[in-house]
Amino acid sequence: MITNILRDKPTRLFIILSGIFVANALIAEIIGVKIFSLEATLGFNPVNMKILGETYNFNMTAGVLLWPVVFLMTDIINEYYGVKGVRFLSYLAAGLILFAFVIFFWAIHLSPAAFFVTMKVNSGVPDMDKAYQQILGQGSLIIVGSLIAFLLGQLVDVFAFHRIKKVTGEKKIWLRATGSTLISQLIDSFVVLFVAFYLGPLLYNPDNNPVWPMSQVLAVCIVNYIYKFTVAIVLTPVIYWVHGIIERYLGHETAGEMKRTAMNR
Template identity: 60%
Template sequence: MIDDIVDKRSIKLFIILGGFFVANALIAEFIGVKIFSLERSLGMEPLSLNLLGVDNLAFNLTAGVLLWPVVFVLTDIINEYYGQRGVRLLSYLAVALILYAFVMFYVGIHLTPADFWPQSHIDPSLPETSQQAIRDKVSDYDYAYKLVFGQGLWIIIGSLVAFLIGQLIDVAVFHRVKQATGERFIWLRATGSTLVSQFIDSFVVLFIAFYLGADWGLSLVLAIGVVNYIYKFTMALVLTPVIYGAHALIEGYLGAELAADMKRRAAA
């Protein structure tokens, strides 16, 4: 039985793509707690944008945005060869595993730490000045652990709802475009569906997490959503050649006949 699964290229490919899809979704959720400056990371001074009456906006983004474009590229590739059912299965699985992970994080941060552990990051063999420098940065390892892994409930809800809605919209737009254009214009159905779904995703997560969960003003939420979408829009365009490269690799791996049959069944 296992040999049949491993030897069948379509099944093996689904497992590989699905594994990367779920892994990227999980990692994006976990590292998303960090907010970074895109401009400073690129060695530039932060921009000072004015949108919807909100001043001094810059590209301060969650670290998760590094991986979400990859998730949506994988969505389009899976959509191409395994159809809506394949994407929905992996999307529901990713959400379930993310929820499971956050439950485990909740349990983990409420465990009583061993007496030595909160200071275990400080090497006692170092000079006292070096030890103090470490304490000035992180005085309590257990507290830092809680801060990093203990994301707010509204942020978790907003992120998961936005992800699931974005995935379902991506699937629907992708197939509408493919029905209209056939096998032509891979870039239009892949990049176009990503641009639409990421637009919805950008505002849903902020609306739930910060408008409902943190009492931010609507204009601030919308302004930050626009900034986030500008980044996602740019990345979707930049990654378009990657989609063509991935298609070429998959077609070579599956063979023209099997690939054509899978795409036909996926479209149906």
């Protein structure tokens, strides 16, 4: 039975795309705890952009390196498996991300072995257990904000993709794929910062000021979106390349039928 399922090319393709989608979403959440300088990484001087009266550079979470892959997979899955396919994987990915953080929370609270705490002292880590907690123990507000932004961004991406495709038909793959990504990434960029650093702290304690003022939330959102916008444009040729691989793998007749069916799902 399993062998027959795996011999079915559309089913096998869905499993492959699903694995790439879920793996990248989960890894992006885990590595997102690191903030890196894009300019320093590329060997450039800080850009020192003036936004809303403040100076900002491209200091972003490491997770932004993988989110473009997630949204690329969203558009590919949307093309061949429709809205239901993307929604299923979005809910599955969100559930697995939440499950992963629950396991991290449980692992963090295990009592460390004595030698584990000091095993990396000579490498510049005086307390391995605290380092472990800081790396895997992301703040609850960041997790909540990230999950809300992920799900909302996915739903917006699906809606925009299908609206554009209904207007353009099978033509202009770049417009529906890149266009829907640009719209959904704008929402994703703002929601995660707004929930984690502005709305969340206010709801927890209305008497305190938010972690970030609204001007900073908007400014950092703009910086992140500029990066995501640029990457989405750069990845446009990759969309055609992936489409070409899938068309050859499935055959044009099967691929065409799947795309027609996906529009009604």
